[in-house]
Amino acid sequence: MLKKTLAALAIGSALLTAGQVMAADYTIDKEGQHAFVDWKISHLGYSFIHGTFKDFDGTFSWDAAKPEASKIAVDLKTASLWSNHAERDKHIASKDFLDVSKYPQATFVSTSVKTTGEKTADVTGDLTFHGVTKPVVFKAVFNGEGKDPWGGERAGFNAKTTLNLNDFGIKGPGPTSQTLDLDISLEGVKAK
Numbered sequence: 001m002l003k004k005t006l007a008a009l010a011i012g013s014a015l016l017t018a019g020q021v022m023a024a025d026y027t028i029d030k031e032g033q034h035a036f037v038d039w040k041i042s043h044l045g046y047s048f049i050h051g052t053f054k055d056f057d058g059t060f061s062w063d064a065a066k067p068e069a070s071k072i073a074v075d076l077k078t079a080s081l082w083s084n085h086a087e088r089d090k091h092i093a094s095k096d097f098l099d100v101s102k103y104p105q106a107t108f109v110s111t112s113v114k115t116t117g118e119k120t121a122d123v124t125g126d127l128t129f130h131g132v133t134k135p136v137v138f139k140a141v142f143n144g145e146g147k148d149p150w151g152g153e154r155a156g157f158n159a160k161t162t163l164n165l166n167d168f169g170i171k172g173p174g175p176t177s178q179t180l181d182l183d184i185s186l187e188g189v190k191a192k
Helices: 002-019 086-093
Strands: 024-028 035-043 047-053 056-062 071-077 105-115 120-129 132-147 153-164 179-190
Touching: 024 153, 035 056, 047 086, 056 153, 056 179, 105 132, 120 153
Parallel strands: none
Antiparallel strands: 024 056, 024 179, 035 047, 035 179, 056 071, 071 105, 105 120, 120 132, 132 153, 153 179
């Protein structure tokens, strides 16, 4: 009887483990240009300057059955900023603002994910920008996951937040330019 009970427990445990979905690891697909870190800032209160950071890397883990266990880490090169105007880009990169020679990297490492809806979550993490580390919350949307035409698997997300530049020791160019909107689109390729 003891043998049958132990065998049943072992089989039940194996079936339970097999039925559990494990978080998968993904690499952000910047090589295929399927990931963007875009920004927007007010220009004198009359319009907005839009730009992007072209060079960044990152990974995330994702389990649709348990989104709270997800994690993300991104490493961005601040000198890769682009706003479609070379002189402005040079000024933004200078000591007046981002000081990219002194602070060449910005990083984000998640600390928690809180589900807010069927496909939405608040992703909290530590953002290091301009030499200052602060907690930041991104409003994230899960776009979907599945196979791609090249035999791989992918998952994609969008996330937005607004940064107060003063929190990171950056003085905006004017009274209407003290906040920076980030709009991030990430598509990841599942590790094999």
